[in-house]
Amino acid sequence: MTTEPQEAPTFFAAEKNPIRKIESAVLLLFRLCTWSILIAAAAVFLTILIKGLPIIISSQFPFINTDFLTQSPETLHVFEHKGISYELADSDFRAFQEKTGKTIPSATYAHSGGGLFPAIIGTLLLVIGSMFIALVFGVLSAIYLSEYSKPGKLIDFIRLSILNLAGVPSIVFGLFGFGLFVIGLNWNVSLLSGWFTLAFMVLPIIITASEESLKSVPQGFREGSLALGGSKWKTIRRVVLPYALPGILTSSILGVARVAGETAPIMFTAAYAVRDSLPWEIERWSDFLSKVSWPCPTTFTSLVPKFLKTNTPNVCSMEQHWCCWSSCSRLLLFPCCYADIFARETLGNPLQTYNYGLK
Amino acid sequence: MTDPNPNRPIPETAVEVSSIDFYYGKTKALDDITLDIPKNQITSLIGPSGCGKTTFIRCLNRMNDLIEGAQLTRGTIRISGVDIYDKRVDVIELRKKVGMVFQKSNPFPMSIYENIAYGLRMQSIRKKTIIDEAVERSLRNAALWNEVKDRLHSNALGLSGGQQQRLCIARALAIEPTIMLMDEPCSALDPIATARVEELLFNLKENYTIVIVTHSMQQAARLSDHTAFFYLGKLEEFGDTSKLFMNPGNPQTEAYISGRFG
Numbered sequence: 001m002t003t004e005p006q007e008a009p010t011f012f013a014a015e016k017n018p019i020r021k022i023e024s025a026v027l028l029l030f031r032l033c034t035w036s037i038l039i040a041a042a043a044v045f046l047t048i049l050i051k052g053l054p055i056i057i058s059s060q061f062p063f064i065n066t067d068f069l070t071q072s073p074e075t076l077h078v079f080e081h082k083g084i085s086y087e088l089a090d091s092d093f094r095a096f097q098e099k100t101g102k103t104i105p106s107a108t109y110a111h112s113g114g115g116l117f118p119a120i121i122g123t124l125l126l127v128i129g130s131m132f133i134a135l136v137f138g139v140l141s142a143i144y145l146s147e148y149s150k151p152g153k154l155i156d157f158i159r160l161s162i163l164n165l166a167g168v169p170s171i172v173f174g175l176f177g178f179g180l181f182v183i184g185l186n187w188n189v190s191l192l193s194g195w196f197t198l199a200f201m202v203l204p205i206i207i208t209a210s211e212e213s214l215k216s217v218p219q220g221f222r223e224g225s226l227a228l229g230g231s232k233w234k235t236i237r238r239v240v241l242p243y244a245l246p247g248i249l250t251s252s253i254l255g256v257a258r259v260a261g262e263t264a265p266i267m268f269t270a271a272y273a274v275r276d277s278l279p280w281e282i283e284r285w286s287d288f289l290s291k292v293s294w295p296c297p298t299t300f301t302s303l304v305p306k307f308l309k310t311n312t313p314n315v316c317s318m319e320q321h322w323c324c325w326s327s328c329s330r331l332l333l334f335p336c337c338y339a340d341i342f343a344r345e346t347l348g349n350p351l352q353t354y355n356y357g358l359k
Numbered sequence: 360m361t362d363p364n365p366n367r368p369i370p371e372t373a374v375e376v377s378s379i380d381f382y383y384g385k386t387k388a389l390d391d392i393t394l395d396i397p398k399n400q401i402t403s404l405i406g407p408s409g410c411g412k413t414t415f416i417r418c419l420n421r422m423n424d425l426i427e428g429a430q431l432t433r434g435t436i437r438i439s440g441v442d443i444y445d446k447r448v449d450v451i452e453l454r455k456k457v458g459m460v461f462q463k464s465n466p467f468p469m470s471i472y473e474n475i476a477y478g479l480r481m482q483s484i485r486k487k488t489i490i491d492e493a494v495e496r497s498l499r500n501a502a503l504w505n506e507v508k509d510r511l512h513s514n515a516l517g518l519s520g521g522q523q524q525r526l527c528i529a530r531a532l533a534i535e536p537t538i539m540l541m542d543e544p545c546s547a548l549d550p551i552a553t554a555r556v557e558e559l560l561f562n563l564k565e566n567y568t569i570v571i572v573t574h575s576m577q578q579a580a581r582l583s584d585h586t587a588f589f590y591l592g593k594l595e596e597f598g599d600t601s602k603l604f605m606n607p608g609n610p611q612t613e614a615y616i617s618g619r620f621g
Contacts, residue, residue: 221465225467225481228534231481
């Protein structure tokens with residue numbers, strides 16, 4: 001141990017110059033930035049989880065507060081009866097009153113009792129419908145732009161306009177949808193209006209992503225197919241699209257996140273602030289989409305303005321609020337992440353490791 | 360190597376190219392090329408990089424149509440007497456008759472079987488017996504059958520580089536073209552795989568007219584019946600391979616084949 005060399009080897013010794021200091025300073029800067037982002041993100045999610053989880057998780061089987069996920073929102077009644085304080089949702093409160101046989105005075109908090117079920121259904125319906133419409137329009141126009149159109153000023157202009165659309169604030173899309181679908185086409189505030197409004201909102205994302213994905217298909221595939229006597233459309237369908245599809249789908253998950261996380265356009269076109277009926281609670285099935293249709297039963301994120309509108313923040317509503325966010329992140333965020341990872345791992349790789357036989 | 364017998368019959372012409380000019384945008388890539396490609400023989404195109412060999416070969420099945428701003432401005436290319444740049448010619452029909460193998464092997468990311476069946480499916484042939492038969496025949500012709508017959512349904516990208524290139528040849532053979540264009544098919548292959556491909560081409564010339572671009576003088580010399588030397592977009596010399604290599608008529612050709620430039 002004591003035979004360690006006393007002097008540092010001189011031949012490979014670090015030179016004392018400013019380059020080394022700059023190197024380590026830059027590295028430190030990058031590290032700090034990354035860690036601060038991670039800490040901020042962790043703070044947000046941990047707060048939501050810590051505050052929301054106690055309401056979602058229960059001590060008895062099945063360990064999840066199923067009522068919260070399967071019931072509609074109700075008014076919360078807070079009162080004292082025979083020295084015990086109660087917090088009951090509207091239906092429970094009525095039952096309680098009937099049981100005791102008298103009218104009990106209570107403080108009421110709108111939308112602070114019951115559950116989230118309509119919001120879950122609403123979110124799912126909106127996402128599925130609008131993504132379907134956006135994918136059909138988006139992928140087809142991306143194919144036209146990247147495979148068929150002749151490059152020129154017009155196409156450049158169209159592409160620029162599409163990119164610009166991506167930067168338009170969502171409320172503008174909300175007003176556009178309100179003007180065109182709700183009033184102009186007389187579809188009313190309905191699921192249909194919401195689908196189209198949100199679809200138009202995510203179109204720029206889908207078109208840009210699909211175009212990138214189509215561009216990444218090796219030209220050799222197209223040439224190979226055409227040289228075998230393939231027509232243009234058959235080449236696209238049999239060779240280009242299958243290769244590009246994983247990329248298109250992974251990037252459209254961004255679109256899902258945007259639709260599911262949207263508030264303003266939904267408030268304008270799809271959901272009333274206070275409306276909690278479910279799709280099957282309608283008179284006729286044709287009402288499902290028609291202009292007299294039921295408005296969509298709100299979504300997770302449009303609960304936020306709803307809370308702000310109907311309540312001044314208070315203990316009870318905040319509790320519900322945290323809970324809502326917690327389940328929101330569990331139901332929405334995690335599946336999106338997993339879907340993304342799954343798509344990249346299982347669909348993306350086998351094709352993208354294509355290496356022209358250099359194995 | 361060709362038989363230098365001067366009494367052999369004059370071969371039939373498969374492709375007649377008369378004084379073509381070809382441009383990429385404003386750049387002239389081919390300048391006044393006139394060339395008759397003989398039927399059922401192997402014609403090799405040699406010349407330094409950028410001399411227009413690939414451009415020329417891609418004119419023969421109108422693959423250059425895909426490139427923006429590329430156009431044939433003068434002259435005609437006739438295959439079986441038909442001007443292939445005529446408006447009434449359907450490129451799909453043309454490419455069924457004039458197959459092509461590319462420099463980079465480009466099998467589709469699907470099974471070996473599907474790769475071969477692809478061209479037939481493009482022609483809406485669905486009968487399984489016909490496709491099965493074509494797959495086996497073309498894989499045998501491409502000398503690949505014995506290596507892949509037990510794994511026809513595994514992914515073609517799992518094959519080695521040489522096998523992938525032979526798969527591409529098999530794929531082109533499956534649609535039974537009359538002319539095969541090959542753009543440096545052996546450039547990424549080792550000598551053993553190259554020898555197999557050359558042997559294959561030699562056997563194929565009975566039924567096919569083969570045009571091959573190559574950077575290997577030895578390959579051109581041992582494989583082809585006729586050789587064309589391109590330089591700076593011009594056809595400098597065209598003739599019997601033996602004559603061109605033994606006794607080049609053009610000092611440029613001699614410099615190139617003897618390795619003094621290029």
